[in-house]
Amino acid sequence: MLKLLFDRLLTTIPALIGVIVVSFLLTRVLPGDTAAYFAGPAATPQAIEQVRKQLGLDRPLPEQFEHYVLDLAKGNLGQSLTTGQPVLSDIKARLPASAELTLFGLILALLIAVPLGVAAAVKQGSTLDHACRAIATAGVSLPVFFTGLLLVYFFYFILQWSPAPLGRLDVFASAPNEVTGFYLIDSLIARDGETFRASLAQILLPGITLAIFSLAPIARITRASMLSVLSSEFVRTARASGLSARMVVVTYAFRNAMLPVVTTLGMVFSFLLGANVLVEKVFAWPGIGSYAVEALIASDFAPVQGFVLTMAILYIVLNLLIDIAYRLIDPRMRSAT
Amino acid sequence: MSAVPLLDISGLTVEFATRRGVVTAIQRVDISVAKGETVGIVGESGSGKSVTSYAVMRILDRAGRVAEGSIAFSGLDLTHAPESELRDLRGREMSMIFQNPRAALNPIRKVGHQIEDVLRQHARAGSGDAREKAIEALLQVRIQRPEERYDAYPFELSGGMCQRVVIALALACRPELLIADEPTTGLDVTTQKAVMDLLVDLTRDRGMSTILITHDLGLAAAYCDKVIVMEKGRVVETAAARDIFTRPAHPYTRKLMRATPRPGITLRDLLPEGEASPLPPPTSGDKTPLLKVENLVKEYPRPDQRNPIARFMPGGKAGAPGPFRAVDGISFEVARGESVGLVGESGCGKSTTSMMVMRLLDKTSGQIMFNGQDIGALAARDFARHPLRSKIQMVFQDPTDSLNPRYTAARAIMDPLYRLGGQSSSGTARARCEELARLVGLPADLLDRFPHQLSGGQKARVGIARAIALEPELVILDEPTAALDVSVQAVVLNLLADLKSTLGMSYLFVSHDLHVVQLLCDRVIVMNGGRIIEEGAASDVLERPQADYTRQLISAIPHPPV
Numbered sequence: 001m002l003k004l005l006f007d008r009l010l011t012t013i014p015a016l017i018g019v020i021v022v023s024f025l026l027t028r029v030l031p032g033d034t035a036a037y038f039a040g041p042a043a044t045p046q047a048i049e050q051v052r053k054q055l056g057l058d059r060p061l062p063e064q065f066e067h068y069v070l071d072l073a074k075g076n077l078g079q080s081l082t083t084g085q086p087v088l089s090d091i092k093a094r095l096p097a098s099a100e101l102t103l104f105g106l107i108l109a110l111l112i113a114v115p116l117g118v119a120a121a122v123k124q125g126s127t128l129d130h131a132c133r134a135i136a137t138a139g140v141s142l143p144v145f146f147t148g149l150l151l152v153y154f155f156y157f158i159l160q161w162s163p164a165p166l167g168r169l170d171v172f173a174s175a176p177n178e179v180t181g182f183y184l185i186d187s188l189i190a191r192d193g194e195t196f197r198a199s200l201a202q203i204l205l206p207g208i209t210l211a212i213f214s215l216a217p218i219a220r221i222t223r224a225s226m227l228s229v230l231s232s233e234f235v236r237t238a239r240a241s242g243l244s245a246r247m248v249v250v251t252y253a254f255r256n257a258m259l260p261v262v263t264t265l266g267m268v269f270s271f272l273l274g275a276n277v278l279v280e281k282v283f284a285w286p287g288i289g290s291y292a293v294e295a296l297i298a299s300d301f302a303p304v305q306g307f308v309l310t311m312a313i314l315y316i317v318l319n320l321l322i323d324i325a326y327r328l329i330d331p332r333m334r335s336a337t
Numbered sequence: 338m339s340a341v342p343l344l345d346i347s348g349l350t351v352e353f354a355t356r357r358g359v360v361t362a363i364q365r366v367d368i369s370v371a372k373g374e375t376v377g378i379v380g381e382s383g384s385g386k387s388v389t390s391y392a393v394m395r396i397l398d399r400a401g402r403v404a405e406g407s408i409a410f411s412g413l414d415l416t417h418a419p420e421s422e423l424r425d426l427r428g429r430e431m432s433m434i435f436q437n438p439r440a441a442l443n444p445i446r447k448v449g450h451q452i453e454d455v456l457r458q459h460a461r462a463g464s465g466d467a468r469e470k471a472i473e474a475l476l477q478v479r480i481q482r483p484e485e486r487y488d489a490y491p492f493e494l495s496g497g498m499c500q501r502v503v504i505a506l507a508l509a510c511r512p513e514l515l516i517a518d519e520p521t522t523g524l525d526v527t528t529q530k531a532v533m534d535l536l537v538d539l540t541r542d543r544g545m546s547t548i549l550i551t552h553d554l555g556l557a558a559a560y561c562d563k564v565i566v567m568e569k570g571r572v573v574e575t576a577a578a579r580d581i582f583t584r585p586a587h588p589y590t591r592k593l594m595r596a597t598p599r600p601g602i603t604l605r606d607l608l609p610e611g612e613a614s615p616l617p618p619p620t621s622g623d624k625t626p627l628l629k630v631e632n633l634v635k636e637y638p639r640p641d642q643r644n645p646i647a648r649f650m651p652g653g654k655a656g657a658p659g660p661f662r663a664v665d666g667i668s669f670e671v672a673r674g675e676s677v678g679l680v681g682e683s684g685c686g687k688s689t690t691s692m693m694v695m696r697l698l699d700k701t702s703g704q705i706m707f708n709g710q711d712i713g714a715l716a717a718r719d720f721a722r723h724p725l726r727s728k729i730q731m732v733f734q735d736p737t738d739s740l741n742p743r744y745t746a747a748r749a750i751m752d753p754l755y756r757l758g759g760q761s762s763s764g765t766a767r768a769r770c771e772e773l774a775r776l777v778g779l780p781a782d783l784l785d786r787f788p789h790q791l792s793g794g795q796k797a798r799v800g801i802a803r804a805i806a807l808e809p810e811l812v813i814l815d816e817p818t819a820a821l822d823v824s825v826q827a828v829v830l831n832l833l834a835d836l837k838s839t840l841g842m843s844y845l846f847v848s849h850d851l852h853v854v855q856l857l858c859d860r861v862i863v864m865n866g867g868r869i870i871e872e873g874a875a876s877d878v879l880e881r882p883q884a885d886y887t888r889q890l891i892s893a894i895p896h897p898p899v
Contacts, residue, residue, distance in 0.1 A: 124399075231398070232440070233435060233437060233440040233441045234440060234441055234442055234443045234444070236396060236435070236441075237433075237435060237441040237442065237503070237506070238443070238454075239396050239427070240394050240396055240427055240428070240432065240433040240435075241427060241428035241432060241454075241455045241458070241506060241507070242423075242424045242425060242426065242427030242428030242429060242432075242455070242458055242459065243424075243428070243454055243455065243458050244424065244458060245424075247454065247458065251446070251454070252443050252446070255445060255446075256443070256444065256445060329445065330444075330445050331445055331490045331492075332444065332445070332490070332492050
């Protein structure tokens with residue numbers, strides 16, 4: 001297993017190098033002049049030139065890249081010009097917020113979509129099956145910012161069930177002691193029921209927004225894969241040996257049907273990372289998505305590069321986890337290394 | 338025979354709801370199985386033999402339903418019993434084993450656990466003794482080292498071993514009735530014999546009743562007390578196994594009997610009486626070698642040697658076995674106009690050999706001389722453009738899978754004409770295609786159909802027409818009839834023999850079935866473990882085998898008692 005981890009990590013190195021090069025080049029070709037932006041609207045051309053020199057933007061691209069890579073090797077992602085903080089500490093502070101939201105949405109989606117998909121397959125053609133299809137189609141066809149706004153309109157503005165969509169906690173509550181950076185978990189560790197409730201109330205609407213969006217692919221894949229497994233020969237054998245319906249569906253069909261679902265999860269997660277940017281904007285969530293967008297608008301390179309790199313690493317780690325999960329479920333993968 | 342049969346099926350009609358309306362799969366079928374009796378249900382594909390057994394177990398898929406008739410098991414009416422009661426019966430009182438044993442087992446669950454599941458379901462074992470009882474069940478199907486096999490996954494076991502596990506699963510709760518649906522199709526003959534002998538021993542010891550569903554008359558004759566012949570959803574004949582072969586009453590039974598390859602007959606004997614023209618005289622040919630294979634070797638790296646990093650790991654690979662030799666230095670010749678059979682069980686290297694001759698696979702060492710030219714020296718990927726490429730053609734095992742589903746029959750046959758024959762105008766290609774269709778006996782009006790609109794035999798003809806389109810000198814036949822019903826096989830084999838004498842081709846016939854090979858081939862090469870075990874005239878090898886291995890192969894083939 002360790003060797004496998006090592007091998008898999010080796011294969012991610014070219015991908016990381018690619019990400020570093022592309023994110024560097026992309027930020028350079030984007031329209032907008034950083035120096036002009038930071039010199040201010042009233043600056044003279046000389047002042048802009050001076051800022052440019054200060055930022056090192058007057059040097060040739062290869063040299064800039066060399067500096068960037070050398071800094072990166074020292075763990076220095078550069079300085080954000082908008083916040084004035086090192087990018088690394090900005091990301092460190094904001095990543096838990098995004099991660100908590102994304103994972104919350106993904107787990108919520110799994111909890112709903114997997115049972116729904118299984119039920120739809122077991123009772124193929126039933127009302128439930130059609131309902132599953134309708135929910136999935138609706139979920140995927142509504143853009144996240146729209147679902148988000150709709151939820152805010154109903155649950156905050158009309159019904160007033162939910163607190164104002166302004167960040168991770170309302171203004172009167174204080175953040176729990178940081179252990180994991182996830183407020184839900186940290187407040188539980190601190191045995192602070194009030195903070196837990198407060199942060200749950202805040203995360204519920206954006207979490208549901210993300211969940212609705214990722215429901216469709218998970219439910220559809222679960223249903224399709226359950227259907228094919230249920231008609232397979234070993235399920236027929238299980239039925240012919242008189243195993244109970246529960247045993248056939250759960251132990252025999254479900255575990256086999258989960259294999260393609262686990263593969264899809266990686267993809268769904270990357271969709272969610274993208275969707276996150278919009279959802280964070282709508283709910284004023286202090287995550288790295290909104291951070292990156294603001295930096296991008298300001299032509300602030302360092303945070304954008306840091307964001308892309310962080311996402312790439314997240315994605316690689318996640319895929320590694322999925323690979324491992326796959327091996328745990330499927331013994332055939334274990335021997336085929 | 339006891340007065341009340343264990344299983345009594347009477348007037349059973351099963352219908353399937355399809356998009357094109359209701360289809361009757363079986364119609365008014367009557368079958369009775371006495372306690373301790375072994376009943377064979379024989380028929381070709383589409384005869385309804387499997388549907389009958391699914392109806393008994395009540396595991397028909399959603400679209401199927403029993404429209405009429407009754408199934409009584411120990412006096413209980415199965416067609417109206419509630420599902421909960423049936424679940425108790427399945428696996429405990431009646432169980433079933435299936436074709437393709439590997440697919441019949443849960444791929445990601447240990448085989449021991451799968452047996453335990455059944456034992457626990459029927460309260461034959463608790464959590465304390467389940468493991469012990471599962472191992473005992475494995476021991477009873479004569480699996481060596483059952484404690485180790487308990488932890489194995491199906492993909493780690495051979496096909497024969499998987500079928501033993503499936504049998505252990507089916508017999509774990511000592512049911513009274515066992516339904517075996519083509520239990521040995523796809524297994525090698527020697528494995529088939531071992532599995533069938535085991536099955537008969539176990540069921541006989543326990544006084545169980547068995548229904549053996551098979552397309553193989555020889556198998557039914559060798560292992561059954563009573564045989565039921567089904568055709569198109571109806572029972573056409575029911576008789577004691579001994580009588581049905583000596584005095585087959587129904588014309589369909591007679592036709593099946595004739596079509597079953599057996600020793601001491603010619604190809605024409607397979608066809609219905611009066612339908613066959615006399616066999617063309619054996620082509621003497623000029624006996625110059627067309628294909629000459631010398632010291633051919635194909636090695637594959639073992640799985641643990643494939644990883645390039647592993648080689649540099651400490652611990653070393655010293656003393657590790659060398660690469661696996663799928664083909665281990667074989668030499669043989671095929672003369673012009675001769676047909677040579679390449680026989681052996683799965684894994685013997687016969688398919689690897691044919692792939693190398695076909696130049697789809699690169700050899701490790703040795704020579705492949707074709708028409709005096711060493712085609713083995715050419716890389717497999719370059720051979721596609723070589724002028725000799727059109728002179729070697731292949732007919733594949735599965736007539737369905739080897740046709741492009743989006744090509745019509747005509748397009749499939751014309752494909753080699755376009756690619757290698759230099760034909761570009763569709764007019765001349767079409768004319769040649771129609772000529773080929775006539776040659777293989779494919780009606781011209783079927784040429785514009787797609788594969789799914791053709792029967793198995795028709796698809797086989799398309800595959801053959803495609804192979805002979807460029808007038809090859811050597812045709813490699815890779816089990817061309819293995820997926821066909823016996824009556825269709827009889828026709829296709831005769832067609833191949835006729836084509837050979839008209840067109841003067843040579844055949845390299847790869848097969849696991851010695852009887853079929855003997856009918857079509859002049860010479861036979863028996864392979865085992867990548868080496869040639871025996872070689873000689875077809876009749877000599879079959880009647881006076883020299884090697885022990887050949888004798889073993891021949892004695893494992895079940896014979897109808899004629």
